Amino acid sequence: MLWIAIRMLTGDKTKFYGLLFGIAFSTLLITQQLTIFVNLLERGASGAYNVGEAEVWVMDPVSRTTDVSYALPSTALDQVRGVPGVEWAVPHLRANASVRTKDGDLEGVAIIGVDDATLIGLPKQMIEGSTDVLSQPDSVIIDDVGAIRMFPSQSPLDERLELNDQRAVIRGMADAIPSFTSTVVLYTKYSQALRYVPGTRNRLSFVLVGTADDVDAKTLSERIENQTGLKAQTRDEFARDGVQFIIDNTGIPLNFGITVLLGFIVGVAIVGLTFSLFIRDNIRQFGALKAIGVTNRKIAQMVAVQAGMVGMIGYGLGVLGTVGFIYGFSGDPTFKGFYIPWQIPLISFAAMVIIISLTGWIALRGVMKTEPAAVFR
Amino acid sequence: MNGVSAICTSGVTRDFPAGQNTITVLHGIDLEIQSGELTFLVGESGSGKTTLISIMCGILWPTKGDVQVFGTDIYDLSDTELVNFRLKNIGFIFQQYNLIPSIDAAANAAVPLIAQGMPVDQAREQAKLMLDKLNILDQADKLPNQLSGGQQQRVAIARALVHEPRLVVCDEPTAALDAKSGRRVMDLLREVGVAEDRSVIIVTHDNRIFDLADRILVLEDGRITHDGTEMPEDH
Numbered sequence: 001m002l003w004i005a006i007r008m009l010t011g012d013k014t015k016f017y018g019l020l021f022g023i024a025f026s027t028l029l030i031t032q033q034l035t036i037f038v039n040l041l042e043r044g045a046s047g048a049y050n051v052g053e054a055e056v057w058v059m060d061p062v063s064r065t066t067d068v069s070y071a072l073p074s075t076a077l078d079q080v081r082g083v084p085g086v087e088w089a090v091p092h093l094r095a096n097a098s099v100r101t102k103d104g105d106l107e108g109v110a111i112i113g114v115d116d117a118t119l120i121g122l123p124k125q126m127i128e129g130s131t132d133v134l135s136q137p138d139s140v141i142i143d144d145v146g147a148i149r150m151f152p153s154q155s156p157l158d159e160r161l162e163l164n165d166q167r168a169v170i171r172g173m174a175d176a177i178p179s180f181t182s183t184v185v186l187y188t189k190y191s192q193a194l195r196y197v198p199g200t201r202n203r204l205s206f207v208l209v210g211t212a213d214d215v216d217a218k219t220l221s222e223r224i225e226n227q228t229g230l231k232a233q234t235r236d237e238f239a240r241d242g243v244q245f246i247i248d249n250t251g252i253p254l255n256f257g258i259t260v261l262l263g264f265i266v267g268v269a270i271v272g273l274t275f276s277l278f279i280r281d282n283i284r285q286f287g288a289l290k291a292i293g294v295t296n297r298k299i300a301q302m303v304a305v306q307a308g309m310v311g312m313i314g315y316g317l318g319v320l321g322t323v324g325f326i327y328g329f330s331g332d333p334t335f336k337g338f339y340i341p342w343q344i345p346l347i348s349f350a351a352m353v354i355i356i357s358l359t360g361w362i363a364l365r366g367v368m369k370t371e372p373a374a375v376f377r
Numbered sequence: 378m379n380g381v382s383a384i385c386t387s388g389v390t391r392d393f394p395a396g397q398n399t400i401t402v403l404h405g406i407d408l409e410i411q412s413g414e415l416t417f418l419v420g421e422s423g424s425g426k427t428t429l430i431s432i433m434c435g436i437l438w439p440t441k442g443d444v445q446v447f448g449t450d451i452y453d454l455s456d457t458e459l460v461n462f463r464l465k466n467i468g469f470i471f472q473q474y475n476l477i478p479s480i481d482a483a484a485n486a487a488v489p490l491i492a493q494g495m496p497v498d499q500a501r502e503q504a505k506l507m508l509d510k511l512n513i514l515d516q517a518d519k520l521p522n523q524l525s526g527g528q529q530q531r532v533a534i535a536r537a538l539v540h541e542p543r544l545v546v547c548d549e550p551t552a553a554l555d556a557k558s559g560r561r562v563m564d565l566l567r568e569v570g571v572a573e574d575r576s577v578i579i580v581t582h583d584n585r586i587f588d589l590a591d592r593i594l595v596l597e598d599g600r601i602t603h604d605g606t607e608m609p610e611d612h
Contacts, residue, residue, distance in 0.1 A: 284473065290460075291471075
């Protein structure tokens with residue numbers, strides 16, 4: 001009977017494709033929007049994850065993220081270096097500045113000052129040039145997404161900038177995860193960054209710490225907090241706080257949540273309506289099957305197979321559409337590094353199961369209510 | 378030609394709710410139909426013949442009374458047992474055929490066998506033998522909408538007979554056919570449906586085929602008013 005159920009379903013091509021479209025569109029909307037949402041949120045962690053070497057971040061107790069920080073006195077660096085278990089500790093500066101390009105355009109940028117000696121604080125990969133270029137005077141390294149934004153149709157290398165009224169020359173391009181706001185990021189040496197950032201008494205944003213072999217990051221961060229009174233977090237903790245800051249301070253969870261909900265509602269509406277029409281069109285056939293001697297259980301199995309088949313194919317198409325979307329836009333800097341976390345297809349699968357179960361159950365009620373005797377009327 | 382009792386009803390009454398009132402459609406029908414008979418159930422619209430035939434073939438519960446089909450008190454069976462009883466023992470020919478539009482003629486005819494659990498290919502092959510008997514084997518691979526009305530009806534007949542049921546129930550089998558085609562269908566039903574251990578009951582008000590019946594039951598206002606081999610003259 002399941003063979004007949006499938007043939008009944010696929011035989012009415014208009015409704016079959018309508019059902020597939022409903023599920024596929026709903027899955028696409030839910031999967032794609034959740035993917036964008038999660039990837040955007042994860043950009044709140046980009047500042048922490050761009051600095052792969054730092055296992056512990058030390059900051060002022062009021063600092064919250066890489067972009068929302070309160071400067072430390074320069075003595076903090078020595079304090080941290082004095083904590084047992086600290087393998088190394090380097091200064092890290094983050095500040096905002098304005099750039100005037102040679103074309104006269106104004107652009108807000110983030111300046112990141114990395115340790116002069118070790119260059120810890122730079123992203124791991126360079127796309128153009130090498131990290132050594134920072135030893136040249138007035139050198140800065142631009143992030144790749146920022147470069148496309150600032151110099152859309154040309155190489156940024158050797159471009160001269162007026163950075164807070166000081167000369168800067170781009171001599172390299174780093175492969176970095178963009179920030180949530182996709183602000184252009186310029187990396188330079190810490191000592192150079194101090195020149196670019198307007199003078200205030202304290203300008204040290206963070207102290208980046210590497211742990212000794214005999215201590216784990218969590219233990220060391222607690223030890224640093226106890227001994228210095230500063231706030232210390234492991235890389236993952238600090239990254240999580242960056243994500244939480246976006247959740248707490250932007251409307252994107254609500255906006256994306258509404259879109260995901262709309263995807264679900266559209267799925268229920270299209271699939272529910274089409275499935276009901278399909279069942280209604282076949283109600284006499286179902287009635288005849290019941291009269292002939294097909295049990296309600298087998299009828300329920302038939303409807304379940306029809307719903308399940310539509311669900312699985314539609315879901316597959318929807319997820320495939322999302323993969324296509326992510327793949328298609330992978331070259332666009334807006335979507336750089338976007339991926340589909342494995343949990344999202346599971347969530348959209350659960351949503352699809354709910355849609356199919358709900359609409360299948362409503363359709364099945366109509367079939368079950370049909371009396372076999374109705375076929376004689 | 379008469380054999381064992383195919384259907385035996387005693388005191389079958391059926392009420393239907395109509396708002397706050399109740400309408401009694403059948404009034405204590407007592408009836409016995411022998412196997413080997415082609416029985417016509419005749420009556421005007423609203424006389425209760427559809428209700429009676431639905432009760433006789435186990436798809437509508439009587440309000441009162443008993444129904445035995447080949448010795449089995451069908452309304453003493455559980456729901457599942459009754460469904461299985463229908464599947465094995467009763468073949469249906471509906472007025473509107475109710476063929477499944479997306480499967481071909483052979484598969485439509487094979488539905489009772491597939492429902493009994495026979496593999497689709499095997500059931501189709503068996504159904505083709507029946508289609509051959511009904512002279513439409515060449516249409517076996519066609520969908521219902523590619524068949525004429527008469528061909529669709531033959532597929533419906535094949536579906537009713539493919540599992541060799543002991544009782545075949547037909548609802549207005551000739552209503553949509555011209556006189557010649559109608560008689561041909563009746564001949565066909567008699568040829569393949571009526572046997573010593575089988576019985577065919579036909580609900581009809583088509584007076585063009587009354588002469589083909591072995592027995593005619595006339596139903597009026599829920600009561601059998603005539604039981605004979607010919608129609609009464611006042612009809």
